[in-house]
Amino acid sequence: MKTLNLFVVTWSLASFCALSFTICVIYGLLTPHSLHMHEFLEMVLPAYEWGSFPLFFVGLVESFLYGAYAGLVYVPIYNFFLKKWDPESNHTQYREEKGFRTTAKTEMDRVCGMWIETEAAKGTSFYKDETYYFCTEECKAKFDQNPDYYMVGVEGRKP
Numbered sequence: 001m002k003t004l005n006l007f008v009v010t011w012s013l014a015s016f017c018a019l020s021f022t023i024c025v026i027y028g029l030l031t032p033h034s035l036h037m038h039e040f041l042e043m044v045l046p047a048y049e050w051g052s053f054p055l056f057f058v059g060l061v062e063s064f065l066y067g068a069y070a071g072l073v074y075v076p077i078y079n080f081f082l083k084k085w086d087p088e089s090n091h092t093q094y095r096e097e098k099g100f101r102t103t104a105k106t107e108m109d110r111v112c113g114m115w116i117e118t119e120a121a122k123g124t125s126f127y128k129d130e131t132y133y134f135c136t137e138e139c140k141a142k143f144d145q146n147p148d149y150y151m152v153g154v155e156g157r158k159p
């Protein structure tokens with residue numbers, strides 16, 4: 001899940017509201033009085049009055065601002081809960097807190113089970129068409145002595 005872009009959402013919602021308002025007014029002009037929505041529009045848009053052409057623009061600006069308001073308030077709330085509950089973004093946050101560059105590739109050190117950035121690895125070994133990364137020279141040395149032993153996950157390993 002990606003966080004929402006405040007600018008994009010705010011503009012979209014504001015345009016959506018302004019367009020909806022325009023559609024409502026056009027709808028009002030085309031339909032008989034009993035089907036009109038202008039009472040509702042007058043209620044939610046202060047200073048707007050049905051039938052006055054200059055006030056149409058007041059209503060248009062007001063609906064635009066309504067949408068902008070929704071975007072400005074909604075986006076930070078959405079992003080707040082996304083950070084809180086979305087496991088993927090938590091993972092990214094975790095990496096950032098640990099000082100990993102988010103673009104950096106991480107691999108598990110097969111010997112001690114620690115996650116390390118491949119660029120920062122103190123040693124690497126090439127074994128059966130794969131490169132393995134290690135946090136220290138010692139981990140690399142252990143691996144090189146008995147690579148097959150370390151092919152098994154840390155938990156499944158027998159001493």
Ligand SMILES: [Zn+2]
Nearest residue numbers: 109112135139
């Ligand atoms: Zn290690």
